[in-house]
Amino acid sequence: MRLSYPTNIKVVKVPCTGRVDVLTMLKAFEAGADGIYVAGCLEGECHFLKGNLRARKRVNYLKTLLAELGIEPERAAIYNLSSAQGQRFAQIAEEMTGIVRALGPSPIRKHNAEETPAGAQA
Amino acid sequence: MIVGNRKSLEEILELVKPYKKILLLGCRECITVCAAGGEREVGVLASELKIARKKDGEEIEIKEFTLERQCDVEYIEQIKPFIDEYEAVVSMACGAGINYTADCFPKNIVLPAINTTFLGVTLEQGVWSERCQGCGECILHLTGGVCPVARCAKSLFNGPCGGSAKGVCEVDKDTDCAWQLIVDRLKAQGKLENYEKIIEIKDWSTSRDGGPRRRIREDLRITS
Ligand code: SF4
Ligand code: SF4
Numbered sequence: 001m002r003l004s005y006p007t008n009i010k011v012v013k014v015p016c017t018g019r020v021d022v023l024t025m026l027k028a029f030e031a032g033a034d035g036i037y038v039a040g041c042l043e044g045e046c047h048f049l050k051g052n053l054r055a056r057k058r059v060n061y062l063k064t065l066l067a068e069l070g071i072e073p074e075r076a077a078i079y080n081l082s083s084a085q086g087q088r089f090a091q092i093a094e095e096m097t098g099i100v101r102a103l104g105p106s107p108i109r110k111h112n113a114e115e116t117p118a119g120a121q122a
Numbered sequence: 123m124i125v126g127n128r129k130s131l132e133e134i135l136e137l138v139k140p141y142k143k144i145l146l147l148g149c150r151e152c153i154t155v156c157a158a159g160g161e162r163e164v165g166v167l168a169s170e171l172k173i174a175r176k177k178d179g180e181e182i183e184i185k186e187f188t189l190e191r192q193c194d195v196e197y198i199e200q201i202k203p204f205i206d207e208y209e210a211v212v213s214m215a216c217g218a219g220i221n222y223t224a225d226c227f228p229k230n231i232v233l234p235a236i237n238t239t240f241l242g243v244t245l246e247q248g249v250w251s252e253r254c255q256g257c258g259e260c261i262l263h264l265t266g267g268v269c270p271v272a273r274c275a276k277s278l279f280n281g282p283c284g285g286s287a288k289g290v291c292e293v294d295k296d297t298d299c300a301w302q303l304i305v306d307r308l309k310a311q312g313k314l315e316n317y318e319k320i321i322e323i324k325d326w327s328t329s330r331d332g333g334p335r336r337r338i339r340e341d342l343r344i345t346s
Contacts, residue, residue, distance in 0.1 A: 023162065026169040030176075065166070068131045069173055107177045 003086055005093035017041070017078075018051025025062050025076065032109035035075035035100035039092065042080045052080060072103050123152035123243070124216040125250045126236040128163060131170055137233045138171065138212060142181060145201065145208040146171075146235075147223065148188035149215035156250055159214030159236050161188040167214065167235065192219025198226045205230055241272070258328030258335065264316050266307030273300035279321040 010033075014020055017040035028036045038059055040052035056078050063073035077096060081088045129137075138144055146164050154160025168184045175182040185208065189197045192215035201223075205211065210231040213220040217238035224232035240252040255272040261279075262269060271277045275293040281301030285292025289302040308314050326332075 021162075023165045023169060026166060026173070030169050030173050065131075065170060069170060070177065071173070108173055110179075 003090040005090040006097040008097065009093055016046065016048050016051040017055035018046070018048055020055050020058060022058050022062050022065070025059070026065065029066070029071065029075075029106065029108060032106060034103070034106045034109065035077075035096060037077040037079060037092070037096045039089065040078060040080050042082050045082065052078075071107065074099055075103060075106065123155055123241070124218070124238060125156045125240050125242045125252075126153055126158045126216050126238040128158050128167070128214070129235055129237055131167075131174065134167070134212070134235050135171070135174055137235075138182070138210065141209040141231075143183045143207070143209050144171075145185045145187060145205060145211045147192065147201065147211055147213045147215070148186075149192045149213075149219050150188055150190050151193075153214065153216050153219070153236060154188075155244070157248070159216075161186075164188055164214055167212075189215075192216075192223050195222075195226060198223055201227075256329070257324070257326070258332075259325065261321065264319065264321060265304045266311060266313065266316070268300055268303045268307055270300050270304065273298075273303070275300075279324060 017038050020038055025036050025038075038055050040055050041047070043052060046052045059076055059078040062076050066073045066076060077099075079092045079096075081092065146168050148154070148159050148161055148164035150160060154162075157163065164186045168186050171182055171184060185204070187201065189200060191197045192213065201211075205227055208230075210233055211223060211227070212233045212235050213223050214235045215223065216236060217234070220232060220234045220236070224230075241254040241256060242250050242252045245251050252272050254269055255277075257271045270279055270281060274281055275291050275297070276283060278301065281304070282299055283292075283301075286299040286302055289299055289306075291297040291299045305314075305317060308317050328335075
C-alpha cells in the first residue's frame with residue numbers, strides 16, 4: 001500500500017494489547033513521550049478474548065493518573081482497528097500526531113536532558 | 123486480608139516535598155493482593171513522582187524496593203545496609219507495616235503512602251469488601267457467619283434497626299443490611315432459633331477499648 005505516517009511515532013510491538021500495563025505507558029511519559037496511543041484489535045475480535053477491553057480500561061486509568069499529574073489526559077488514547085486496515089492505521093497516526101502537536105511538547109520533555117522519543121505506540 | 127488505598131499523588135508529593143532521595147518500600151502481602159502497595163504500585167508511584175518532579179524542573183532519586191513483609195523484623199532488616207543513603211522512606215505497606223518499619227529505624231523518617239482501611243475479602247478482581255473489625259471476641263457462630271460488628275453500620279448485636287428496607291441498609295443503597303443477611307442465612311440453615319437468642323452487651327475491652335492489643339504464645343518465644 002506504501003502508506004506513509006508521521007515519522008515521529010515510535011512503534012512498540014506487543015503480542016496483544018492486554019500486555020500493555022499502566023506502568024509501561026507511564027514510563028513512556030517519564031521518558032519524555034509527548035503522547036502515547038494503544039492500537040488494539042477491533043472490540044470483540046481479541047484473540048485472547050478481552051485483551052483490548054482491558055487495555056481500554058488501563059488507558060482510562062492512565063488518563064486519571066495524568067490528570068493528577070497536571071498532564072493533559074488527551075495525550076493518551078486507545079484506538080481499535082484490524083491488522084488489515086492499513087489506511088486506518090495511517091489515519092490514526094496522523095490524527096494522534098495532530099492532537100499531540102496541538103497540545104505542544106510534554107512538560108516532562110522540557111526537563112529531560114537527552115532527546116527522547118516524541119511518541120510511543122503499542 | 124488487610125485492605126488499603128493509596129493516598130493521592132498530591133498528598134504524597136506534599137509529604138516528600140523536602141526530600142530529593144527516597145526509598146519507596148512496598149510489601150508483598152495483603153497490600154499487594156489489594157493492589158495498593160505491591161511491587162507494581164511501587165513502580166507506578168515511583169514513575170508518577172519522577173514525572174511530577176521533572177515537570178517542575180526538579181529531580182528525585184527513588185530506590186524501589188519491595189519486602190516480603192513489613193511486619194516482620196527479618197524482612198525489614200534487609201533495608202538496613204542502605205536505608206541511611208536515603209533522606210526518607212515512603213512505605214506502601216499497611217499501617218502495621220509502616221509502624222514497624224518506623225519502629226525498627228527510629229532515626230529515619232518513615233512516611234505513609236497508604237490509607238489502611240479494613241479487614242476484608244476480594245469480592246471479585248478489583249473489588250474488596252469489609253468483613254471483620256478484629257473485635258477480639260468472635261460471635262460468628264451465632265450470626266450465621268455474618269459479622270454484625272463490621273457489616274452492620276451501627277454494629278448492632280440484636281438487629282435489624284428500623285432503617286432496614288428490602289434488605290438494604292439505610293446508610294447506603296449499595297450496602298446490604300447485615301441483619302437481613304443474618305436472618306436469611308439462619309433461615310436457610312434452619313437455625314432461626316439463634317436469632318431468638320438475645321446477644322448480651324458486648325465486652326469491648328477485647329477490642330480497641332482495652333488499648334493496643336498484644337498476643338503472646340510463651341511456647342513459641344525464644345527470647346525469654
Ligand atoms: S465478631 Fe468480631 S472477630 Fe468476629 S468477625 Fe466480627 S469483628 Fe471480627
Ligand atoms: S439497616 Fe441493617 S445494617 Fe444498616 S444499621 Fe440497621 S441493622 Fe445495621
